[in-house]
Amino acid sequence: MHTFITTRYSNHPEDVKNYDTGKLRDHFLIESLFVNDQINCVYTLNDRLIVGGIHPVSKAITLETVDQLKASYFLERREIGIINVGAATTIEVDGIPYQVSHKEALYIGQGAKEVLFHPAQSGETYLYFNSAPAHKHFPTKKVGVDDAEVVTLGSLENSNHRTIYKLLVNSVVPTCQLQMGMTELKPGSVWNTMPAHTHDRRMEAYFYFDLAADQAVCHYMGQAEETRHIWMKNNQAVISPPWSIHSGAGTSNYTFIWGMAGENLDYGDMDTIAPTALK
Numbered sequence: 062m063h064t065f066i067t068t069r070y071s072n073h074p075e076d077v078k079n080y081d082t083g084k085l086r087d088h089f090l091i092e093s094l095f096v097n098d099q100i101n102c103v104y105t106l107n108d109r110l111i112v113g114g115i116h117p118v119s120k121a122i123t124l125e126t127v128d129q130l131k132a133s134y135f136l137e138r139r140e141i142g143i144i145n146v147g148a149a150t151t152i153e154v155d156g157i158p159y160q161v162s163h164k165e166a167l168y169i170g171q172g173a174k175e176v177l178f179h180p181a182q183s184g185e186t187y188l189y190f191n192s193a194p195a196h197k198h199f200p201t202k203k204v205g206v207d208d209a210e211v212v213t214l215g216s217l218e219n220s221n222h223r224t225i226y227k228l229l230v231n232s233v234v235p236t237c238q239l240q241m242g243m244t245e246l247k248p249g250s251v252w253n254t255m256p257a258h259t260h261d262r263r264m265e266a267y268f269y270f271d272l273a274a275d276q277a278v279c280h281y282m283g284q285a286e287e288t289r290h291i292w293m294k295n296n297q298a299v300i301s302p303p304w305s306i307h308s309g310a311g312t313s314n315y316t317f318i319w320g321m322a323g324e325n326l327d328y329g330d331m332d333t334i335a336p337t338a339l340k
């Protein structure tokens with residue numbers, strides 16, 4: 062057994078108003094994703110997304126089923142999206158090897174029985190994943206940065222100049238409900254997802270990486286008129302309930318992975334909030 066998983070419950074926004082720093086962090090922050098030869102994950106009851114990290118070092122490790130699923134194998138009733146944030150490696154899906162390089166994604170559809178994560182030949186493998194319930198099979202597909210739908214948003218003047226790589230979105234790969242991508246902040250830009258938004262139809266998880274060890278990101282959550290913040294370090298993730306904004310400002314630039322599950326597959330379905338409307 063090399064998989065460790067904890068459950069996080071859903072939260073009512075009226076309740077979250079009363080959370081202090083520790084309680085906010087306990088409910089929403091995922092501090093430790095990468096442990097040698099382990100899969101570490103969180104099962105959130107927000108759309109039942111599983112958020113996790115895979116770090117094979119001395120041996121190949123499999124995607125094991127977990128008690129939360131009551132399924133004979135992990136992907137029996139689920140789909141998964143994996144993004145490599147470390148050195149190039151091989152992921153085997155029912156015996157078929159996929160080479161996944163740094164910042165490339167692999168979508169694996171419902172029904173794949175054996176998924177094997179190999180350690181990198183050179184360098185270290187860090188794989189970040191999101192998995193959502195799925196009741197239909199779609200083919201496994203590797204998506205590189207060249208296959209992504211790319212948009213550049215913001216400006217250096219507004220400290221939010223960034224490139225959004227939509228990797229696992231329905232124009233690139235068919236999925237049941239999962240959408241994932243990666244946003245890179247340009248040097249000198251620190252704000253992500255500003256103007257902020259909510260999408261009550263879908264929850265979201267953010268994973269911050271490529272952040273220097275001595276720098277931090279202040280992640281904002283909550284309803285627009287009642288925001289809270291969580292200070293985060295490199296390689297940490299945070300859960301955003303459907304009713305919450307999700308935005309951050311770093312003490313330097315960084316990259317992050319966003320992943321969503323819920324009601325529709327329309328990336329553009331967002332209710333934008335003007336910066337002046339935030340409280």
Ligand SMILES: O=C[C@H](O)[C@@H](O)CC(=O)C(=O)O
Pocket residue numbers: 223225242243244253254255265307319328331
């Ligand atoms: O619902 C979409 C997600 O929140 C992100 O794609 C937003 C983002 O990467 C950004 O604006 O920087």
Ligand SMILES: [Zn+2]
Pocket residue numbers: 258259260265307331
């Ligand atoms: Zn969003």
